[in-house]
Amino acid sequence: MKSKLINYWCKSLLMLFILSVAISCTTDQSQEAEKPNILYIMIDDLGWMDLRYQGNTDYYTPNIDRLAKQGMIFTDAYAAAPVCSPTRAAAMTGLSPARLQITNHIPDRWQFYNDKEMGPGRSVNQLDPKYNTIAERLKSKGYATGFIGKWHLSGPDGNAIPAEYMPTNHGFDINI
Known part of the structure; x- marks a missing residue:
């Protein structure tokens, strides 16, 4: 009888110990981890x-x-392509230039060979808004985003770029 009582108390103390350890290991969900600042610099x-x-x-x-x-x-890290536009598109989306169909330099103006076939692949002159960018992913996590500098993913005519291709339509709060 005495051994059953000791066994009962040992099991009770063990359960109490396990319960107290489990309770002390929980974290307060209201404490949000501090988000690091992110400054991504890409230089041609x-x-x-x-x-x-x-x-x-x-x-x-x-x-x-x-x-x-x-x-x-x-x-x-290595550039995804030997020219800037496909590399920028790949860095913004995490996708290969071929998947984005941005495989060539997007010129600032129309170039003389635009009417000539450059090769078998199709190459577009802007980053399609259907692709998620790193800025959109960061915004979904509560970050403020900004783009400063050469976007070069909006097509050939710098004066008539449709708003859908601008950085502000790809997740950036500001574009300078």
Whole structure:
């Protein structure tokens, strides 16, 4: 009888211990983890040794050096294409230029060879709004987004770009 009573108390204490550990391990769901700031910089025609933090002593780049020191550096990434427009489209969407059908440079103006067949593949001159961009994904997570610089995904005529192809229709709050 005494051993049954001891066994009962041991099991009760063990259950109480497990319950208290389980309760203490829960987290308060109302505490939201702090979101990191994200600054994505994409530069055309920049060599891997063109910045001081990479070892170049010919140029003084203190702000870029500070960003590199305090942030993340992606050293094993490669451009999706040898020209800017397909690379930009791939970086914005995470899709290959071929899937986006942006396989060539989108000119600032019509080029003399536009009426000639360049090859078997079709190449479009703008990023279709049906593709989700990194900005749209970040906005869905509560981020404010902005685009500054060369978009080059809106077609050939810089003066008559339809609003549907502008950065503000691809998830960016502002476009400068």
